[in-house]
Amino acid sequence: MNAKAAAARRAVTYVQNGMILGLGTGSTAACAIEAIGERIRQEGLRVQGVPTSARSEELARQWNIPIRSLSGSLEIDLTIDGADEVDTALNLIKGGGGALVREKIVAVASRERLIIVDESKQTPVLGAFPLPVAVIPFGWESTQRQLQALCPDVRLRAASDGSPYRTDDGLYLLDLPMGRIEDPAALEAALKRMVGVVEVGLFVGLTTRLIVGYTDGRIEERVPTDAPA
Ligand code: 5RP
Numbered sequence: 344m345n346a347k348a349a350a351a352r353r354a355v356t357y358v359q360n361g362m363i364l365g366l367g368t369g370s371t372a373a374c375a376i377e378a379i380g381e382r383i384r385q386e387g388l389r390v391q392g393v394p395t396s397a398r399s400e401e402l403a404r405q406w407n408i409p410i411r412s413l414s415g416s417l418e419i420d421l422t423i424d425g426a427d428e429v430d431t432a433l434n435l436i437k438g439g440g441g442a443l444v445r446e447k448i449v450a451v452a453s454r455e456r457l458i459i460v461d462e463s464k465q466t467p468v469l470g471a472f473p474l475p476v477a478v479i480p481f482g483w484e485s486t487q488r489q490l491q492a493l494c495p496d497v498r499l500r501a502a503s504d505g506s507p508y509r510t511d512d513g514l515y516l517l518d519l520p521m522g523r524i525e526d527p528a529a530l531e532a533a534l535k536r537m538v539g540v541v542e543v544g545l546f547v548g549l550t551t552r553l554i555v556g557y558t559d560g561r562i563e564e565r566v567p568t569d570a571p572a
Pocket of ligand 1: 367368369370371372424425426427436437438439440441442443446
């Protein structure tokens with residue numbers, strides 16, 4: 344089994360009957376959706392899922408996971424999602440798969456947030472992975488100019504046909520190759536103050552448990568209190 348699938352399978356051992364689950368997006372989260380589907384088939388597990396993207400919703404339907412929308416005062420018991428980078432304090436960069444806005448809304452609505460990664464996603468300091476920022480398409484060049492003050496190399500994400508990539512909510516994504524993010528919380532706050540910015544792919548203080556799969560078969564679990572001060 345590969346490292347992503349191993350981490351996902353461990354994560355799904357935390358799923359219990361009756362839970363409302365946040366279903367993440369990306370290849371690692373997809374392994375978790377499949378593992379949940381297998382438990383439904385084999386054990387009759389009863390859960391409902393709130394998907395973070397159209398892709399994850401489609402996969403969940405294929406695996407017969409009942410879908411819930413995030414409406415009213417719905418509280419999610421547990422969200423399982425991947426990440427592009429995770430630092431030693433369990434802060435994340437997310438949004439490589441383009442779903443950061445829904446992922447953050449679902450994360451914030453969840454009691455527990457379980458992040459699953461392979462070993463390659465671990466880093467002492469965030470920033471090697473270009474930071475995704477979701478912006479309103481109207482006037483995006485003006486928003487890009489504001490962002491250039493923080494990251495001169497900011498670039499618009501393109502779809503495979505060369506047109507601007509659009510999220511499930513019709514937003515554009517600007518990717519910021521920051522190099523090194525010394526203070527993720529301060530950067531997130533600064534970016535969110537900019538007009539035109541909808542959401543930032545920094546997930547600070549949200550991870551309640553990290554599961555890391557290694558290519559040699561090991562699996563490690565960490566909670567925020569394990570992180571060095
Ligand atoms: C999608 C995400 C994904 O969790 C992130 O891109 C990791 O993806 P993968 O599991 O395919 O490596 O944030 O918006």
